Amino acid sequence: MSTEILVVSEFVSVALALILVYFFLKAHRLMRFVHLLGLPIGFSFLASSYFFLGLSLLYKSNVAISDSLLWFRLITQGFGFAFIAFSYFFSSKTERTTRYFLGLITFASVISILLVFVALIVAPPFLETPSVNVLDEYFRIANLLFLGYVIYHLIRHSKPSNGTISGFVWALSAFSLLWLAQYSLLIWGIDGSQTAFILAHVARLVSLTLLILVYYKSGRAQE
Amino acid sequence: MKVQKRSKLQIYFGVLKILREELKQNGHPSLTRVAHVANLPYDRFRDCLDYLIQVGMVSRGGEKLIVTDKGCEFIQEFERINDFLRRMGLSSEI
DSSP states (O other): OOHHHHHHHHHHHHHHHHHHHHHHHHHHHHHOOGGGGHHHHHHHHHHHHHHHHHHHHHTTTSHHHHHHHHHHHHHHHHHHHHHHHHHHHHHTSSOOSSTHHHHHHHHHHHHHHHHHHHHHHHSOOSSSSOOHHHHHHHHHHHHHHHHHHHHHHHHHHOOGGGTOHHHHHHHHHHHHHHHHHHHHHHHHHHHOOHHHHHHHHHHHHHHHHHHHHHHHHTTTTTO | OOOOOOOHHHHHHHHHHHHHHHHHHHSSOOHHHHHHHTTOOHHHHHHHHHHHHHTTSEEEETTEEEEOHHHHHHHHHHHHHHHHHHHTTOOTTO
16 A cells, blocks of 8 residues: 555544544533543544554654654554543443543543553563564554443443444444454554555544444434 | 433423424423423423523513524434434433
């Protein structure tokens, strides 16, 4: 895949993630559930991670800048998925309007990201110094766990009897594709498969588009 | 089972929706009935109604109450966001 296409794909992902930020902020403004703030924060982190990756591709001739941007990408992406997963986790709780919930989501996200670094120490890679690429694999596994929880949450909360199962299918497919994108990048990191790399980018773009479509499909029954 | 406390906006949405439905069915709804269906004590319902009139979501046409276009837009937007959250698996009312 050429660098130009990759850069365009990253900046399109930024735009899609920012649209989702806007939808979730709108939902929070109307519903006032504090846990809903975790989602715009999560998608903002994801948007910035795609932005950093796009920039790193533009500056790939300068290894120092490119590597620094990849570090930012790793951390922001990890935080993005962590915020989204913990927002889902705390959405099941009944007292969702209390302010400490956002602090709780932030605390849980920070701890989980720190645990990735702990995992790096406890189960070190074969290489002596952990480069961005090595840490990338650890973060991808963490991202798979975060997204796995979101998928589990969606499956657990889908009840065919209430007629909204078809609504869940869109969100479930979107998060499953995001999971597939992370998994494909993990495979690409291991064996350098170009198919996995292309699949990862396509799956990510489709998943973000599907999440936006969920918003546009919402409320149709009432209209 | 623990019942979740409704937010102010959820209460306004409930009152507006019931008022609109009652207007469609009866033309001249009884306020005590709307308060009862909205599950609100009458004094709180009156406060809520005064607020909705103040912000232009409900208007008085003589003796009759009317849900304005602004009120209808609020109902539509609230239902859309509620449905969006349900589809995203983020609502407890799923």
